[in-house]
Structures are given as C-alpha cells and as structure tokens.
Amino acid sequence: MSKGLDLLTANDTPGEYPHSYYAAAARPLPPFPEARGAMAADVCVIGAGFTGLSTALHLAQRGYSVILLEAQRVGFGASGRNGGQAGMGQRVEQDELEATLGKDHARKLWDIAAQSVQLVRDLSRDPSMDCTFHDGIIHADHRARYVPHSLDYAKKLQDEYGYDKIRGIERDEIRDLVGSPAYHGGTIDMGAGHIDPLQFALGLARMAQAAGVRIFEGSKVTEMPEGSPALVRTEAAEITAGHVVLACNGYLGGLNSKVAARVMPINNYIVATEPMDPDRQESFIRNNHAVADSKFVVNYFRFSDDHRLLFGGAETYGYRFPSDIRALVTKPMLQIFPQLKGVRLDHAWGGTLAITMNRMPHFERLAGNILSLSGYSGHGLAMATLAGQIAAEAISGQAERFDVMASVPTPRFPGGTALRTPLLVLAMLWYSMRDRL
Template sequence: MQAPSHPTSFYAASANDTRIRPPLKENIKTDICVIGAGYTGMSTALHLAENGYKVTVLEGSRIGFGASGRNGGQIVNSYSRDVDFIEKHYGKHVGAEMGRMAFEGGRILRRFVKQYDIECDLKPGGIFAACNARQFSELQAKKALWESHGHEGLQLLDRDQLNVYVGSKRYVGALLDHTGGHFHPLNLVLGEAAAFESLGGTIYEGAAAISIQEGAKAIVKTESGSVTADYVVVAGNAYLNGLIPKLESKAMPCGTQIITTEPLSDEVQKRLLPKDNCVEDCNYLLDYFRLSGDGRLIYGGGVTYGAREPDKIESLIVPNMLKTYPELKGVKIDYAWTGNFLLTLMRLPQLGRIGSNVFYAQGYSGHGVTCSHLAGKVLSDAIRGQAERFDVFAGLPQYSFPGGRLLRIPLTAMGAWYYNMRDQLGG
C-alpha cells in the first residue's frame, strides 16, 4: 500500500518534518480518540495531553493534509460572521460570550509556537484593506466593535498611511490589527503534532476512520484496526468522507486557490509589503497575500463551491495579483494549489455532541486558523467537565443547506455572485 502524501504546494516542499507516521494495525484503548490531525484535532489533542490525558489521533492521510496545511497562513481574529451579527440574531448574552472568545484563537496559536519552539516563520501584523469608501466605513465600525469587546492593537490607516505598509494603489484605506500576523501553516500543525507526541500522544497516519460505534465506550474503526475510547472528537471538517452524513449535510466544502511566486529580490519585497505584514481585502470573494519566509509572494483568493478542482489555478489568481501589483507581470509562478474549507449556512462554526461522548467541531467558513485553535480548547475543556463555553457554541442553530446536495452548490454560488457584483460596483 502506497504511503499517503501531502498535495503539491510550497508548504509541502518546505515542510520541516517529513516523517510519515505508521497506520493503525491493531485494536487499542485510549482516553480520547481524535479523528483528524489538522488544527482542530491537534489543538484538542495538545490541550488534553497537557492535562494528562492519554490521547490517540487518527489521520486519514497526512498531518495537515486538509486546509490546515494549505491555507493562506494568516491570523485573522473573530469569526466569519462578526460579533454584532451574533448578538443581533442570537441575543446579547450569546454575543457577549462569543465576543469574549473571539480573539482567543490567535493567543492559543502564539502560545503553542512559543512554548514548544515551533519554527513556522511567525510574523506580526495583519491588514484588512478597503477597496472602496463603503468598505472603509465598515472597517471603522469593525474597529469600534472589536474594541467594545476588549480587543486592543487596532489602527485605522488612510490611503497615505497605508502606503507605508502596502505598495499598491488598489486600496483606499485599511485596518491594521497588530495582533494579527502570518506564518507557515503546515509547519505550524507539524510542530503542534511534535509537541503533542513529546507529551506522550500518538498519531497514526493513513488511518481513516470508517465507522464510530456509540456506547459507554465509543469504538472507532479503521481499515486495519480500532480504537476504544471514553470520548471521541470528530475533527475531519471538510474531509469526513461519509463518516457522519448528518454532519456533512450541515456544511459544504469549498475550495480556495493559492499561488506562490519565485523568490523575489529584497528590493521588490520591500516595495510590495514594506513592513512584511499580511493583507486581505474586504470583498466577499476576497484576495489575501503575504510574503513567505524565503521572500516569495503568496497570493490567494477565489472560491469554488462543492470542492471541485479548478483546471487552471494560475488563470484564476494571477489576474487578481496583477490588479494589486501590476509590476509583477511576467514573474514566475513556482507553485499553485487548492484546498478545501467548510462553509456553513450561517457562516458560524458548528460545535456539538452526538450522544454522550462523541464531540465534533467543523465549518469555520474561512476563519479556520484562529477558530480551530479556539475550538480545540473549548472541546478539551468540555471533555474535562467545563462545558459552559462549549454550550454557547452548541446552542447556535445548525441548519442543513436548502435543496440538499443537488441545489446547495448553485444556490450558494448565486449568493456569492450577488455579493461579488456589489463589491465590483462599490455598493
């Protein structure tokens, strides 16, 4: 049987740890079985291991195979739907509780990096760039909202101030979040995995879960073994592959595309991003970009609904890159790839429990870097008997997409088309 591998990407080509963990080939017992070795799974497992639990992680492919090892590598605080939306739709108490948690994920990530000496090119500073006056007004409101929930380190930038940070004429202003930042996403999750193993945890790769038998002790079966556990955490997100159909009906895999240029000269790097911050714009179908640790421009954007693989990633992304940086015309593209994230109907994370001892978290809707690290802490606390914050998330309604599998893709694409047109027209 051929060993699983990461899809081709700049991240896979520059991974610090290329070890392949063996698959599960026996029947074992553990305190907690975590399904999925992405950010959610590793955050949960690492938090539990820090508290003395025996934890086993089953990964169907490789550590960080999904979005955790392929994303844009940006620390973006809060949720895909912000705290004002949550408060309006679910009440002030829920809004306040979600607001208290909205900025914790980035702090957890930074603690892991510092405590376990994870080498992942972590750099501070994230910029939300406004393409028009409406978007800049919304950033002013975002600053006030986040500050009302205790978030500090925010700075509004007008067009002239923004030129100090971003060498592009595309934007009218921005919000700089000094607590944002960027990093090498695959090396982060690989470092978290190594930290977990240093505490006695075990990870099996090429060990896809094929069934979960509920009961006082849950049994997770793979092709060549099984894990009996007091608790199970399902953290497969967009890669459940039929394991729990009712979870999959609540969310839709979506693809985002990323390209990476050849290494750029120091002069070009300084011209593009003088302060080495990461950037995302404020469009519904947004662009995001940053410099890698070795001086490449990593540029992503676009959405394909239903997780289909686009034929020519470069043709989708390069035109957007050139709108931002026309001087890069003709630059060599060394890598291009796609990765799936999971979109929920309300664009809020879904945390919950099946029966008494099977927990799950999924559907970060484009905010997975920070939300997944928070979810791991919330899930681990719930397993340890501190379920108050888990209950806040679990109390949010979780709707299935209308129209089932047949209609959810075209309906969602139509909605995205509307918002994209609004962005293009500046309305």
C-alpha cells in the same frame, strides 16, 4: 459534487502532501504508522489538522490516553495549505453578532476569539515549532463606500471592547502600506498576525507525540457507530474509546450526515512567487503584515519568511481542482498588483476548507460521548487550534466555552447535501457580481 469522488483523494496522491510552497519548505516528520488491529484509548480523535492535533495535545496534557487517526498525513488538509492568517474576532463582525445573539453572547464570542489568537502565539514559541508568528493584519476595503464602516468598526472595538490594537486607516495610508491602487482604506490590527500553517501543524504533532499521543496516518475511518464506549473502525483497525472527537472539517465525507447538512466543503487556491529582494517586498506590503480584502471571495496575501508573495484568491465548488491553478489565481493577483505581470510563480496549490451558512463555526455534541468541531469558514487557523483546547475541556467536564460556541445556531444548507452545492454556486455568482459593483 460527484458521489463517486472522495475529497481525500480527488486532488491528491494518498500519503503525499500537495505540491505547495509550505510542503516544499517544511521540516517534515517521518511518516506515522497505519492503525492496525484492536486498540483502546480514553479518546479517539479523527483528523490530524489543527483541531485534531490541538485536541489530542490538550487531552494528553490532562492525562488522557489518546489515539489520533489521520486518513492522509498530519496537516494534509486545509491546516497545512491555508493563507496562514490568524485574525482577531469571529468570522462574523461583532455588531452583527450583537444584533443576532445579544451583547452578552457576542462579548463571550469575542473573548473566545481573542483567546484563540493568543493560543497560537503561545504555542508558536514552543521549541517543537519551527515557525514565527508575525504581527499585523490589514483589512483592505476595495470600495470607498466601505471605509466609513471600517473606521467606525475599529472605533467600536476600541470603545466598547477595550481592544486597542486595531485602528482605522484611510486612503493615503493604505496605499503607503499596500502597494496597490485597488484599496481605499480599512483597518490595521496588530493583535492579529500570520504564521507558516504547515510548520505550525507539524509542530503541534511533535508536541502531541511528546505528550504521549499515539498518531496514525493512512488510517481513514470507515465507520463510527454510536455507543458507550464508542467504536471507530478503519479498514485495518478497530478502536474502542470512551469519547470520540470528529475534527474532519472539509474532509468529513459521509462520516456523519448531521454535520454534513451544516458544514460544506469548498476549494480555495494560493500561488507563491519566486523570492524577492527584501526592499521589493516592502514595496508590496510594508512591515511584513498580512492583508485580506473586503471582497466576498476574499483576496488574501502575505510574504513568506524567504520573501515570496503568497497570494490566495478564487474559489470553486466541485470536487476537482481546476487544471490550471496558476492561471486562476493570477487573474485576481494582477488585478491587485499589476506590477507582478511576468513574475515567476514557483508554486500553485489548492485546498479544501469548510463553510457554514452563517460563517460561524459548528460545534455540536452528536452524542453524549461524541463531539464535532468544524466549519471555520476561512477563519480557522486560530479558532480551530482553540477548538481543540475547548474539546479537551468539554471531555474533562468543563463545557462552558464549548457551550458558548455550540449555542450559536448553525442553519442546515437548503436542500441538504444534495442541493447545497448548486445553491451555493448561485449565491456566489450573485456575490461576485456585487463585488464588481
């Protein structure tokens, strides 16, 4: 990745949302002002995606004065561009977590993940929101040999975790639920679901503003020297704060090298079809569930409330988005749904998320008064929202959930920030070959 490029502006115009379906359909907020001059707050939150918005909201509800700084627009990054799926569990399955961390720690991580989805459900009911949470995510296995594991895993969650909202599905049922010949079985989880992510982010911003949070856009942080109180500098402002929360995820840049060594940005892409007749929608995915498949570079898809198929897939690892996102995503889309050949694609967009080596979120106390929460690895809608509530708890002296998350080891990328991209590309090539076998 070129050091001369900034992910905040490499693919986007300053102060503007991407040309996504979400941005076109959203009920927008008027722009917030740029931060200027000397200011002070109990807490300064950097980044107005799910983590930052939720942190600010939950702190304000606890009585803290909060300044929220966003370099672009509220919900500009992955929070306003993603697939909209709020999955149960962590990004890593429970049997793997049990093997690496022990059953007690794994159980706590499951409980936290369950709380994250419930929090999204609860927040989505607020009058400030303009979006609906829809139940159900189907995990679709693209290889028949994966199905026994999926069936066993659903039973494990039922028997050992008391989770009765998931069940295994075999070939006939998945081909009834998903109109594709590509899948052989999997699971259906009615405790998970999907939502319009940008509308959800904008709703969080409305709630935060109503709770007293001072939100500033176009306010990129240039410097964050450690100290007590902490200082946060932008080009036009200097904020003094008792605590700082870094909520930058894939757009961290060079703001903190300790986090950057463990959290890496990658790009993912989505297209939106023209609206479909509701009956035709049912022929692709029954009952308005969302779908994510078993490929390492996941295909994920669902319908918008105005009956467009939103199909996500393909990843790239440089700063620049490809010149033809439509063509890039059309290839996996037609592999799954060949009957879409010739369909009009009204929107195509990319976004930058952040991954970790072990695909678990990276929570770290960088200093006594500086927290960082990021690295959701494509599983961030619910977990990033809960991360904000957890950060607010930790600042107010209740760090139990923060410590459960922070005690999951997050390995450094080999070679640090200089070599993480070429090494990841090699790994992804290997996994893409494995997907085809």
